[in-house]
Amino acid sequence: xxxxxxxxxxxxxxxxxxxxxxxxxxxxxxxxxxxxxxxxxxxxxxxxxxxxxxxxxxxxxxxxxxxxxxxxxxxxxxxxxxxxxxxxxxxxxxxxxxxxxxxxxxxxxxxxxxxxxxxxxxxxxxxxxxxxxxxxxxxxxxxxxxxxxxxxxxxxxxxxxxxxxxxxxxxxxxxxxxxxxxxxxxxxxxxxxxxxxxxxxxxxxxxxxxxxxxxxxxxxxxxxxxxxxxxxxxxxxxxxxxxxxxxxxxxxxxxxxxxxxxxxxxxxxxxxxxxxxxxxxxxxxxxxxxxxxxxxxxxxxxxxxxxxxxxxxxxxxxxxxxxxxxxxxxxxxxxxxxxxxxxxxxxxx
Amino acid sequence: xxxxxxxxxxxxxxxxxxxxxxxxxxxxxxxxxxxxxxxxxxxxxxxxxxxxxxxxxxxxxxxxxxxxxxxxxxxxxxxxxxxxxxxxxxxxxxxxxxxxxxxxxxxxxxxxxxxxxxxxxxxxxxxxxxxxxxxxxxxxxxxxxxxxxxxxxxxxxxxxxxxxxxxxxxxxxxxxxxxxxxxxxxxxxxxxxxxxxxxxxxxxxxxxxxxxxxxxxxxxxxxxxxxxxxxxxxxxxxxxxxxxxxxxxxxxxxxxxxxxxxxxxxxxxxxxxxxxxxxxxxxxxxxxxxxxxxxxxxxxxxxxxxxxxxxxxxxxxxxxxxxxxxxxxxxxxxxxxxxxxxxxxxxxx
DNA sequence: CTGAAAGCGCTTACAG
DNA sequence: CTGAAAGCGCTTACAG
Numbered sequence: 001x002x003x004x005x006x007x008x009x010x011x012x013x014x015x016x017x018x019x020x021x022x023x024x025x026x027x028x029x030x031x032x033x034x035x036x037x038x039x040x041x042x043x044x045x046x047x048x049x050x051x052x053x054x055x056x057x058x059x060x061x062x063x064x065x066x067x068x069x070x071x072x073x074x075x076x077x078x079x080x081x082x083x084x085x086x087x088x089x090x091x092x093x094x095x096x097x098x099x100x101x102x103x104x105x106x107x108x109x110x111x112x113x114x115x116x117x118x119x120x121x122x123x124x125x126x127x128x129x130x131x132x133x134x135x136x137x138x139x140x141x142x143x144x145x146x147x148x149x150x151x152x153x154x155x156x157x158x159x160x161x162x163x164x165x166x167x168x169x170x171x172x173x174x175x176x177x178x179x180x181x182x183x184x185x186x187x188x189x190x191x192x193x194x195x196x197x198x199x200x201x202x203x204x205x206x207x208x209x210x211x212x213x214x215x216x217x218x219x220x221x222x223x224x225x226x227x228x229x230x231x232x233x234x235x236x237x238x239x240x241x242x243x244x245x246x247x248x249x250x251x252x253x254x255x256x257x258x259x260x261x262x263x264x265x266x267x268x269x270x271x272x273x274x275x276x277x278x279x280x281x282x283x284x285x286x287x288x289x290x291x292x293x294x295x296x297x298x299x300x301x302x303x304x305x306x307x308x309x310x311x312x313x314x315x316x317x318x319x320x321x322x323x324x325x326x327x328x329x330x331x332x333x334x335x336x337x338x339x340x341x342x343x344x345x346x347x348x349x
Numbered sequence: 350x351x352x353x354x355x356x357x358x359x360x361x362x363x364x365x366x367x368x369x370x371x372x373x374x375x376x377x378x379x380x381x382x383x384x385x386x387x388x389x390x391x392x393x394x395x396x397x398x399x400x401x402x403x404x405x406x407x408x409x410x411x412x413x414x415x416x417x418x419x420x421x422x423x424x425x426x427x428x429x430x431x432x433x434x435x436x437x438x439x440x441x442x443x444x445x446x447x448x449x450x451x452x453x454x455x456x457x458x459x460x461x462x463x464x465x466x467x468x469x470x471x472x473x474x475x476x477x478x479x480x481x482x483x484x485x486x487x488x489x490x491x492x493x494x495x496x497x498x499x500x501x502x503x504x505x506x507x508x509x510x511x512x513x514x515x516x517x518x519x520x521x522x523x524x525x526x527x528x529x530x531x532x533x534x535x536x537x538x539x540x541x542x543x544x545x546x547x548x549x550x551x552x553x554x555x556x557x558x559x560x561x562x563x564x565x566x567x568x569x570x571x572x573x574x575x576x577x578x579x580x581x582x583x584x585x586x587x588x589x590x591x592x593x594x595x596x597x598x599x600x601x602x603x604x605x606x607x608x609x610x611x612x613x614x615x616x617x618x619x620x621x622x623x624x625x626x627x628x629x630x631x632x633x634x635x636x637x638x639x640x641x642x643x644x645x646x647x648x649x650x651x652x653x654x655x656x657x658x659x660x661x662x663x664x665x666x667x668x669x670x671x672x673x674x675x676x677x678x679x680x681x682x683x684x685x686x687x688x689x690x691x692x693x694x695x696x697x698x
Numbered sequence: 699c700t701g702a703a704a705g706c707g708c709t710t711a712c713a714g
Numbered sequence: 715c716t717g718a719a720a721g722c723g724c725t726t727a728c729a730g
Contacts, residue, residue: 023486023508025707036717041709051715066507071484072425073707077722081421083485085464091449092645097441104467113481115434115464118453132462135420136432137372158415159372241646270646278651296441297590297619302627374723385701390725400699422723426706 024065033061044069075137084114084323085133086142089208090238091118093267094295095312096144099166102316103142110324112139119144127152134159140323145210146170146179162326164319167310168210169338176326176335178318182210185308185341186217189262189290192343194225198260198288201230204247204268206237211264214292218262230262231255239264244271252279259287260349266291266298266307273301273348288349303347310341373414382410393418424486433463433672434482435491438557439587440467442616443644444661445493448515451665452491459673461488468493476501483508489672494559495519495528511675513668516659517559518687525675525684527667531559534657534690535566538611538639541692543574547609547637550579553596553617555586560613563641567611579611580604588613593620601628608636609698615640615647618654622697637698652696659690 030037035054042049043058050058061067075081084107088096104114119129130152133141140162147153147165156163156174163175168182193201201222205215215232222230233251235243244263248271251258263269269291276283283289283303291298294309318339322332379386384403391398392407399407410416424430433456437445453463468478479501482490489511496502496514505512505523512524517531542550550571554564564581571579582600584592593612597620600607612618618640625632632638632652640647643658667688671681 027707037707038709038718039716042716045709049715054715066503068480068483068504068508070425070486070707071481072421072430072486073722074709075722076419076421076425076724077707077709079722090446091440091465092443092446094441094443097439100440100467113466115466116440117462117464118449131417132420134417137419137421154415155417159417242649245649267646271649274649274651297616300591300594300620300623302623372723376723386723387702387725388700391700394725398699403699419723422706423725424706425708426723426725428706 023070024067026067026069029058029061029065029067032065033058079137080327081137081139082112083136083138084112084140084142084320085136085138086114086116086144087119087129087133088116088144089119091116093238093265093293095265095293098312099316099319102313103320104316106317106320107324110320112324112327127155130155134161137161139327140164142166142319142323146177147174162323164322166315166319168213173336176319176322176332178315178322178337178339180310180339180341181217182213183217183220185292186214186219186262187221188341188343189214189308190218190221190225190230192345193260193262193288193290193349194222194227196288196349199227200255200257200259201227202232202251202255202258202261203230203264204233204235204244204251204261204272205264206239206268207234208237211237211239211292214262214264231258235268239268241267241271241274244268244273245275246271248272248275260290261287262290262292264292266293266295266305269305269307269348270297270301273303273305283348290343290349294344298344299346301348306346306349307344308341309344311339314339372419373416375416375418378407378410378414378416381414382407428486429676430486430488431461432485432487433461433489433491433669434485434487435463435465435493436468436478436482437465437493438468440465442587442614442642444614444642445516447661448665448668451662452669453665455666455669456673459669461673461676476504479504483510486510488676489513491515491668491672495526496523511672513671515664515668517562522685525668525671525681527664527671527686527688529659529688529690530566531562532566532569534641535563535568535611536570537690537692538563538657539567539570539574539579541694542609542611542637542639542698543571543576545637545698547698548576549604549606549608550576551581551600551604551607551610552579552613553582553584553593553600553610553621554613555588555617556583557586560586560588560641563611563613580607584617588617590616590620590623593617593622594624595620597621597624609639610636611639611641613641615642615644615654615656618656618697619646619650622650622652622654632697639692639698643693647693648695650697655695655698656693657690658693660688663688 026037030040040058043055107114142164144167146168165177169179203215205211219230233247272289281287291305291307294307298305298307325332375386379389389407392404456463491513493516495517515527518528552564554560568579582596621638630636640654640656643656647654647656674681
């Protein structure tokens with residue numbers, strides 16, 4: 001069933017001029033107020049430096065003409081853009097939402113605007129995108145994950161722009177870093193399941209880099225604990241509910257006696273819960289399920305989902321503080337932070 | 350259980366100079382290659398206009414110096430930023446993800462970069478943000494929803510920047526529009542449930558503007574169909590799974606005989622499904638559930654979720670085409686598009 | 699095929 | 715408290 005477009009509304013108004021009239025400039029405001037351009041600039045930036053009478057005249061002119069300062073021109077001259085650019089792999093999951101919001105809020109409080117670009121999980125376009133970002137000369141760059149390509153690293157390093165890599169860790173950060181070890185996270189989840197008596201472990205994982213690192217930590221820990229190698233199901237990132245269902249089905253085909261599954265995302269885990277229920281498997285009785293992300297629904301599912309929480313808000317706030325400090329010429333005392341993770345114990349495992 | 354930060358890695362490298370060295374400029378490349386600046390510019394933009402020998406020398410200099418053109422300076426002179434800015438209420442749900450991705454892809458194909466800003470559902474900061482956006486003089490602006498504040502409208506109109514309002518409709522668009530009528534959508538869902546024999550309807554809705562319009566259309570249709578007024582549960586946007594659970598609980602308290610619920614988001618609907626299951630209510634037997642958004646998990650839940658689909662990909666592509674055409678000086682023949690919606694019939698209703 | 703001059707719209711640095 | 719001049723790093727418009 002679908003609705004046909006409604007041709008009656010909205011009405012097409014008269015078309016705008018295709019070549020828009022030029023925007024109002026400082027020059028025009030200055031002329032109208034009978035002052036110099038620099039005085040207008042001061043009224044807008046440092047009003048205390050201007051006499052009250054002059055200020056009033058200028059403000060009238062600004063309002064009358066609808067003047068909106070051209071921040072690009074100002075930024076070019078002052079080499080301060082007040083703009084921070086952040087790259088995220090995807091805006092479709094909820095995983096990065098917390099960070100995006102706290103980054104936006106914290107930087108806004110420090111006088112910066114934040115804009116996000118979507119990269120995708122494929123690294124192919126990364127260098128090109130980094131070039132476009134650096135070309136805009138933002139006051140800071142926040143990256144999700146660490147940069148591997150030599151070209152990308154060179155570009156960022158040479159730019160002199162403050163950079164924060166997030167959500168991951170590396171012995172060779174480009175500049176600043178707020179992350180965690182996904183290997184150790186995988187190890188911890190394995191130990192957690194083992195401590196609760198699970199012996200036939202499995203992993204359903206997205207094929208992105210950080211998920212792969214979690215899987216590796218998990219499998220290595222299983223090996224050290226003397227367990228048989230966990231069964232693996234890889235699915236293409238970004239991961240989905242459907243993949244959780246088909247992933248569990250395939251897993252039970254390959255390793256029918258599996259008693260615990262670690263999923264690389266909560267959405268996969270939700271799919272696993274759905275599939276288990278339709279098969280009459282009890283969770284956690286027959287199968288323990290652990291997710292990753294602690295996205296909003298995890299706490300209120302039935303059974304509630306045991307998962308791993310990364311403090312996205314703290315990542316965003318820390319990255320914001322790093323960038324703002326640097327942009328203001330302060331030095332950042334400890335520019336590399338491991339924010340760790342926590343396993344949130346709930347009903348599913 | 351949580352992991353302490355690991356102090357051993359990554360090692361802090363020697364601190365970067367707090368005042369970064371100035372970036373390489375066109376001047377330096379030109380000097381090294383022994384040509385004028387304009388020749389370097391041409392090698393980068395229109396290489397066919399330059400002799401092969403010169404081109405090679407310039408390219409060597411560009412590579413050797415790691416030159417990254419300053420797009421801000423270029424944009425100031427040419428008044429073409431090749432940048433489109435888009436505003437979304439939230440990046441936390443999946444609802445706008447499809448649009449964000451298709452907008453990014455389509456505009457990238459036309460030579461534009463897209464950056465997203467997060468607004469929040471509260472309109473309070475909107476004007477301030479619009480001012481910051483207009484101040485950057487992008488080649489286009491994509492908005493989620495329509496702009497109501499007179500100040501915001503004036504600002505955008507006066508800027509002369511191509512603007513596309515999306516996801517909603519209005520008789521008075523600022524410029525271009527790709528949206529749909531949420532009232533008509535609500536009506537259609539009501540008619541759908543009525544046609545399937547449901548008579549005691551209810552709505553659990555986020556308190557954002559578009560959700561409220563869906564609710565209004567739904568309730569008015571119920572009135573025209575001679576049904577009693579649907580029970581209403583309002584929850585603060587952005588909506589969540591937890592709100593779906595508590596919302597259904599409150600609803601059944603207030604209107605125990607409810608036989609169908611329209612939820613303003615699929616995430617709410619998932620919460621309703623969870624709550625219904627824990628209460629031993631069968632869906633759709635005891636209770637029909639309809640969502641909104643058709644986000645990824647809707648098709649593979651058990652029961653699968655009947656919902657309303659908006660073609661976010663098409664919104665993004667259409668908005669991209671509108672902006673790119675305008676930026677290239679073409680006129681847009683039909684700048685107001687109603688993309689409609691479709692009810693996706695599945696098991697839950 | 700190549701270049702010298704001017705200018706995009708601001709802010710800096712200096713002067714008074 | 716206010717302003718004239720210079721300049722941020724490019725591209726345009728013109729010339730040869």
